[in-house]
Structure formats: structure tokens, C-alpha cells
Amino acid sequence: MAAFSRRSFLTGATSVSFLALAGGLTGCSSQVSVSTNPKELVFWYWDRSMTPSVLRDAAHGIPGTNMFLNSQQPPTANWDTKLRTSLAGNAYIPDITAINSNVSLYFPDESLFVDMNKFGAEELKDNYFPWKWEYGLTPSGRMCFFPIDSGPTGFYYRYDIFAKAGLPSEPEEVSAAVRSWDDWIAFGQELKAKVGSYMLIKSGQLFNQIINASPERFFDKSGKPLYMEANSAVKQAWDITVKAIKAGVLGNQQLSTDQNAAWISGKTAGHIEAVWWAQILLSTAPATKGKWRLASQPVRAGNSGGSFLAIPHTCKDPEAAYRFVTWSQTAEHQAQAYNEVQLFPSAPAALKSGLMKDASKGFFGPQNSLDFFTKQAETVPAAFISTFESIASFFTAEITNVEAGAKTSDRAWEDAVNETNRVLQKNGVQL
Amino acid sequence: MTTQTTGVPLRAKPRNTPIAAVKRGSVRKSWPQYLSITPFYVLFLVFGAFPIVFSIVISFTQWDGMGKITFVGFDQYRFLFSDSLFWQSVLNTFIIWIISTVPMLFLALVIAFLLHQNIRMKSFYRVAFFIPNVTSMVAMAVVFGSMFSDQFGLVNSFLQWFGGTSAGVQWLSDPWGIKVTVAIMVIWRWTGYNAIIYLAGLQSISTELYDSARVDGAGTWRIFSRITVPMLRPVILFTVIASTIGGLSLFTEPQVLLANSGVPNLGGTNSAGLTIVLYQYYEAFNKFDFGYASAIAWALFVLVLLFAVINWRLVNGRKENAFGEAVPGLFARMAQRSKSKKEV
Numbered sequence: 208m209a210a211f212s213r214r215s216f217l218t219g220a221t222s223v224s225f226l227a228l229a230g231g232l233t234g235c236s237s238q239v240s241v242s243t244n245p246k247e248l249v250f251w252y253w254d255r256s257m258t259p260s261v262l263r264d265a266a267h268g269i270p271g272t273n274m275f276l277n278s279q280q281p282p283t284a285n286w287d288t289k290l291r292t293s294l295a296g297n298a299y300i301p302d303i304t305a306i307n308s309n310v311s312l313y314f315p316d317e318s319l320f321v322d323m324n325k326f327g328a329e330e331l332k333d334n335y336f337p338w339k340w341e342y343g344l345t346p347s348g349r350m351c352f353f354p355i356d357s358g359p360t361g362f363y364y365r366y367d368i369f370a371k372a373g374l375p376s377e378p379e380e381v382s383a384a385v386r387s388w389d390d391w392i393a394f395g396q397e398l399k400a401k402v403g404s405y406m407l408i409k410s411g412q413l414f415n416q417i418i419n420a421s422p423e424r425f426f427d428k429s430g431k432p433l434y435m436e437a438n439s440a441v442k443q444a445w446d447i448t449v450k451a452i453k454a455g456v457l458g459n460q461q462l463s464t465d466q467n468a469a470w471i472s473g474k475t476a477g478h479i480e481a482v483w484w485a486q487i488l489l490s491t492a493p494a495t496k497g498k499w500r501l502a503s504q505p506v507r508a509g510n511s512g513g514s515f516l517a518i519p520h521t522c523k524d525p526e527a528a529y530r531f532v533t534w535s536q537t538a539e540h541q542a543q544a545y546n547e548v549q550l551f552p553s554a555p556a557a558l559k560s561g562l563m564k565d566a567s568k569g570f571f572g573p574q575n576s577l578d579f580f581t582k583q584a585e586t587v588p589a590a591f592i593s594t595f596e597s598i599a600s601f602f603t604a605e606i607t608n609v610e611a612g613a614k615t616s617d618r619a620w621e622d623a624v625n626e627t628n629r630v631l632q633k634n635g636v637q638l
Numbered sequence: 639m640t641t642q643t644t645g646v647p648l649r650a651k652p653r654n655t656p657i658a659a660v661k662r663g664s665v666r667k668s669w670p671q672y673l674s675i676t677p678f679y680v681l682f683l684v685f686g687a688f689p690i691v692f693s694i695v696i697s698f699t700q701w702d703g704m705g706k707i708t709f710v711g712f713d714q715y716r717f718l719f720s721d722s723l724f725w726q727s728v729l730n731t732f733i734i735w736i737i738s739t740v741p742m743l744f745l746a747l748v749i750a751f752l753l754h755q756n757i758r759m760k761s762f763y764r765v766a767f768f769i770p771n772v773t774s775m776v777a778m779a780v781v782f783g784s785m786f787s788d789q790f791g792l793v794n795s796f797l798q799w800f801g802g803t804s805a806g807v808q809w810l811s812d813p814w815g816i817k818v819t820v821a822i823m824v825i826w827r828w829t830g831y832n833a834i835i836y837l838a839g840l841q842s843i844s845t846e847l848y849d850s851a852r853v854d855g856a857g858t859w860r861i862f863s864r865i866t867v868p869m870l871r872p873v874i875l876f877t878v879i880a881s882t883i884g885g886l887s888l889f890t891e892p893q894v895l896l897a898n899s900g901v902p903n904l905g906g907t908n909s910a911g912l913t914i915v916l917y918q919y920y921e922a923f924n925k926f927d928f929g930y931a932s933a934i935a936w937a938l939f940v941l942v943l944l945f946a947v948i949n950w951r952l953v954n955g956r957k958e959n960a961f962g963e964a965v966p967g968l969f970a971r972m973a974q975r976s977k978s979k980k981e982v
Contacts, residue, residue, distance in 0.1 A: 316702065316705035461810065462783060464780075464783045465810075468790035597924065604904050607907060634700075635700075
């Protein structure tokens with residue numbers, strides 16, 4: 208203790224902390240890109256959103272350019288907040304970034320991203336599913352969000368439970384038995400009566416998936432609400448869901464603990480979700496291996512999830528970034544992505560390439576899930592997802608209230624419309 | 639420190655005034671101390687004061703977190719006043735606060751009283767009761783989610799086994815079930831913490847008081863209600879204030895308990911678990927409406943301020959009224975009243 212006085216200790220401690228502070232503050236002198244190396248393009252993605260081998264190759268050099276790629280994974284939990292923060296601060300912005308299926312949230316700020324049509328993206332349009340391409344176009348027609356994977360949906364069901372109930376249980380039979388939503392509900396009522404199982408976990412899931420399979424959604428491209436119009440797609444989805452609730456075929460399992468237990472125990476014998484859900488099911492309920500099958504959902508398949516690539520306006524070399532974007536999403540690389548991290552292609556050529564191997568490993572018995580979803584992907588309709596859809600989430604919240612018995616369906620519909628309209632007006636939408 | 643009203647050079651002036659000289663000297667002498675505390679203030683300015691001030695500015699604008707910031711005047715606050723969802727979140731917050739705080743503090747007091755007795759393995763119990771407070775809330779939400787799960791929960795299985803209703807309670811989808819479950823989580827987490835504080839308060843009460851009460855023939859309940867509780871009043875007030883602040887800013891419990899994949903968390907059925915801070919989080923990080931979220935934050939600030947004033951009045955009372963007369967605090971007045979009643 209006596210080796211140095213208090214004063215010299217304080218002086219020392221102070222200079223150390225000042226050094227640290229100075230280091231921190233000089234970092235604040237805005238550096239627009241994450242990396243100052245003019246040859247390095249920084250790419251933000253999250254685990255399993257890109258093909259690892261493609262990223263490894265690009266790290267050595269992006270083909271056709273003299274740039275190389277530095278792939279980074281920021282924390283996934285606050286992905287959008289992180290990207291927004293760097294864009295708002297105009298500092299530490301990646302040169303290329305992945306964005307999840309919520310791209311429409313970025314439409315109001317489309318000027319912050321490079322229009323890839325400038326480099327001729329338009330010519331590649333026919334290489335991808337038209338609906339997937341459509342999702343990435345901003346309302347003004349700029350191509351800011353390039354397709355990565357897609358999420359065609361289907362009706363997952365428990366083969367063993369359907370068979371036990373004496374109902375159609377082979378995929379073709381089930382697909383044929385549930386061509387319309389009325390058939391699907393009637394099928395569910397029989398299932399419920401015979402073995403006590405539900406068709407689906409909750410009303411919100413059914414409602415959202417009906418919307419996901421509809422060519423018309425909540426708003427048109429000009430931002431005009433469509434749900435109030437007579438016989439709108441939203442109202443139809445609502446009425447089908449209410450009918451399913453009243454028929455007692457939905458499980459009212461709102462939270463994941465209940466849902467997982469329901470699927471494992473067979474209390475809920477089905478689910479309507481995208482191709483990627485198979486991987487989740489595989490890890491959530493490994494004991495049910497071989498007991499699941501896939502059937503076409505009523506009417507047509509929808510799309511749920513699937514991400515995009517974007518080039519922020521601050522990118523060092525937008526052309527090289529564009530080269531990377533298109534090169535990483537060729538049909539061949541998308542096929543590779545499916546084999547490595549089970550990303551379902553958005554390029555039909557990848558599905559026909561014969562390079563992909565079914566990833567379900569017998570989870571669906573003898574059924575090939577890859578063939579199944581390839582067929583579904585062809586029926587997905589093109590639709591426009593508006594930036595205001597985050598506000599329209601009141602509809603999902605209100606249909607849940609109907610299911611929980613907290614509100615009548617008329618009252619809940621009225622509340623959903625009023626709440627949505629009120630917040631729309633606050634956001635400057637004329638009704 | 640010095641005002642430059644004369645033409646005398648600044649440097650020369652302090653030398654003539656001994657007080658200033660002392661002050662100046664002390665600053666010069668203790669600069670390492672001042673210097674060593676500056677990092678905190680610099681960091682506070684950057685990461686504490688600036689965001690606070692900026693959130694006031696943001697609350698008068700419409701901003702999605704990255705694009706253009708548009709000034710909208712009082713529009714956000716006007717919307718706030720007419721926003722039924724906001725008022726519902728205020729109501730929810732108060733209901734959850736009441737149904738959690740009242741049983742929690744009572745339970746804590748009883749536990750502290752029992753821990754204060756001469757029992758075996760005292761330290762073990764003290765640690766045991768405090769452990770919930772240092773457990774990860776996110777991990778606990780998973781456990782609570784499984785226990786209170788509507789259709790597969792342990793609690794419902796237990797109730798059924800006990801001969802209760804066959805359907806069980808919809809803990810996580812009934813509006814009241816949600817509030818009760820959130821409150822139980824709060825109680826579980828904070829009872830031990832408050833018990834330890836009460837225990838510290840109990841230990842400062844002289845044992846002579848208890849001894850003489852015993853000699854006078856008072857039983858345990860009489861001792862508890864007539865000696866322990868009155869002597870603990872300042873400590874109880876502290877815990878009430880602390881749990882008011884904690885209760886008004888309740889967020890983690892409903893956020894992790896009611897998180898629903900694919901749907902933004904609006905507090906479950908009928909938004910029964912939507913607290914003020916959860917609503918603020920929803921507006922900021924689900925809707926990316928930072929202007930409105932900031933307005934909610936400042937509305938919460940006003941509410942907390944209101945309660946701080948009420949608490950302050952309860953503890954201290956107004957020192958004097960408009961006529962300059964001393965006015966005792968509410969508690970003091972209540973004590974006065976009950977005392978005079980007894981004397982009569």
C-alpha cells in the first residue's frame with residue numbers, strides 16, 4: 208500500500224480513464240462504413256440466412272470485381288433496431304445487408320437503399336418466382352430488396368392421428384378432402400369428435416395464413432385500406448376464422464409452451480406454415496418423426512417468411528455489391544443454400560436443377576417434402592405487402608380475443624377496424 | 639466564481655479576496671479528484687443526459703428511427719390523450735401493481751418476522767428467500783410459462799388433481815388470469831428482497847420493547863401488530879415507494895411471459911397484460927414510432943412524478959400551509975388522531 212501515494216494513484220487512474228474515453232470519443236467521429244478498407248465490403252446477415260460456402264468464397268474475392276466480402280453477424284434479437292440505428296446515425300453502416308420478410312417496414316425510407324434496377328436487376332426478374340420478386344419492389348417500383356429464400360406454405364398434419372380417427376390420411380386424400388375452407392372446418396369437426404384433436408393451434412395463425420395465400424391483402428399500393436370494402440379479402444379471412452373458432456377446430460393455444468406440448472402430445476394434429484417450419488418441428492418434436500405428412504392447404508398455398516438482400520445508399524461500391532447479391536443468389540447457389548442450411552429457393556431453376564436433396568430425413572415418412580413444397584410454390588399468388596401492415600396487426604390481436612371468448616366477433620371486427628384507422632390517421636393516411 | 643465587472647485582470651482579483659483564493663486554491667489543489675470523477679460525468683452526459691433531452695425533442699416529432707424527422711408539435715400528446723389503449727395500459731399497470739404489491743409486502747413482513755425469531759438454519763432461509771431476486775427473469779418466464787400454461791400447465795394439473803374444475807384456469811389467455819400470473823411473478827421475485835429489508839429494520843428495534851411486552855402478557859400477534867409494524871413504519875414506506883417505482887415501470891414479466899411468436903406483444907387477450915412500458919416498447923420497437931413512444935415515456939414520467947409527490951407528502955407532510963402554520967404529515971396526523979382517541 209505504501210508503494211504509491213493516493214495522489215499518484217488518482218493521477219494514474221485518471222489518465223488511464225481519460226485515455227479510454229479519448230479512444231471511445233475518436234470512434235464517434237462518424238465513419239460511414241463499418242470498415243475503412245476500400246477493398247472490403249461488409250455484409251450483415253444472421254445465422255442460417257445465407258449459404259456458408261458462398262460467403263467463404265466471397266471472402267477471398269467477389270467474382271468479377273476486385274473487392275472481397277467481410278461477413279458479420281450482429282445480434283439477431285434487435286436486428287431491425289441495429290440497422291435503423293446505423294442508418295439514422297449515418298455511421299457504421301454495412302455495405303450490404305440481409306433483411307427479413309418485414310422489408311415493407313423499410314418502404315418509407317427506400318431512398319436509403321440502392322435501386323438495383325440501375326444495374327439491370329429488371330433483366331433477372333424472370334429467374335425468380337414473380338410473387339417473391341414483387342415483395343421486394345417498393346410502391347414506387349424501385350428494386351431495393353433482392354430475393355434470397357422463399358416460404359411456400361402447406362398443411363402439416365399428423366398421419367397417425369388422422370388414421371386413428373378413420374379419416375383420410377394419405378397426403379393426396381387429405382389434399383382432396385380439404386379443397387375449400389368449409390371442407391377443412393368440417394374435416395376438423397370430425398377429427399375433434401372422433402379423437403378430440405384440433406386442426407390448428409390458434410385463430411391468429413389461421414387468419415394470417417389465409418391472408419398470406421391471398422392476392423389481395425390489407426392495402427393497395429397507394430396505401431388505401433381495402434379491408435373496409437364489402438367482401439374484402441381480409442373480411443373473408445376473418446369470417447372463415449370465426450367459423451373455425453365456432454366449430455371448435457382451433458386449439459386456443461396462444462403461447463409456445465402450450466403449442467409445443469400440443470403438437471408433441473397430438474392434442475393439436477396440424478399446422479399451416481411455411482417450408483422452414485419442418486426444421487423447427489424436427490427439433491421441437493423429434494419423437495414424432497415419421498408421423499407427420501404434408502397436404503395442400505385449402506384454395507392455394509401462400510408465402511410466409513423468406514428474406515432479402517439490400518444495398519444501403521452509403522455502400523462503397525454499389526456495383527460490386529450488386530455483383531455479390533446476384534452471384535450469391537444464382538439458381539445453383541440457391542440449391543446449395545437448401546442443401547447446406549435448408550433455405551428454400553426463390554429461383555424455380557434451382558428446384559429443377561436436380562442438385563437439391565430432401566432435407567426432411569424421413570420426418571414425413573415416405574413423403575418427399577421437397578417435391579411437395581416445389582409444387583406449392585407454383586400456386587402462391589403475387590401480392591403487395593404495405594408498410595402499414597404493421598399497424599393492421601390489430602386484426603390478429605382482435606381475432607385472438609374472439610377465440611378467447613373475450614369479445615363477440617362483430618365487436619372485435621369493429622374494434623380492429625377502428626383501432627387500425629385511428630393509428631393510420633395518426634400516421635398521415637387519409638381515409 | 640468571479641464576475642468580470644471591473645477592468646481588473648481576472649487573475650489579479652481573487653488574490654485580494656481571501657475566500658475566492660481559498661476556493662481557487664482548493665480547485666487547483668484537488669484537480670486530480672475532480673479529474674478522476676469527470677469520466678462519469680462525461681459518460682453520463684453522452685449516454686444519460688443526451689438521450690433524456692433528445693427523447694423530449696423526439697416526442698414532438700414523427701420519426702421511424704432512420705428516415706426524416708418531422709416536427710408535429712403536440713400531436714403525439716394529443717393522440718396519447720385520446721388513445722384508449724394507452725389508458726388501458728395505465729389501468730392495467732395499476733391493477734397489477736395493487737394485486738402484486740399488497741400481498742407481496744404483507745408476505746415479506748410475515749417472512750421477515752419469522753426469520754427474526756430464533757429458528758434453526760436462519761442463514762439458509764435468508765439466502766433461499768433472496769435467490770429469486772437474482773435469478774434471470776427470462777429463464778423464469780420459461781418456467782412460469784410451463785407452470786401456468788393453459789392446457790398443459792403444472793398449476794392446472796395440480797388444481798385438477800385437487801378436485802378443482804375440469805377445464806382449469808386459463809392463466810395465460812383469460813384477461814384476469816394474465817394479470818394474476820404477472821402479479822404472481824412479481825410477488826415471487828420481490829418478496830424475498832423486501833423481507834431482507836424488513837429484517838434489517840427488525841434488527842434495529844430494541845429487544846427491550848419485546849421483552850417488556852411479553853412481561854405485560856402480549857401474544858405474538860399483538861407484539862407484531864402493536865410494536866413491530868409501527869416501529870417499522872419508515873422501512874415500510876421505503877418499500878412502498880420502491881415497489882411503486884418498480885410497479886409503474888413493469889416490463890420484463892409481461893414481455894417475456896406473453897411473447898407470442900409472429901405477433902407483436904400487445905399484452906395477450908384484450909391487452910390485459912399491456913403495461914405502460916410494454917406499450918412504449920411496442921410502439922418503439924414493433925411499430926418503429928419513436929415519436930409516440932417518447933411521448934408515452936414522458937407521460938409515464940409525469941405519473942411517476944405524481945406518485946413521488948404523493949409519497950413525499952405521506953412521509954414528510956407539508957412543512958407549512960398557506961398561513962405559515964406547520965402542518966404535520968398524513969401519517970403523523972393519523973398517529974395523532976389514534977393517540978388522542980385512546981386518551982379520550
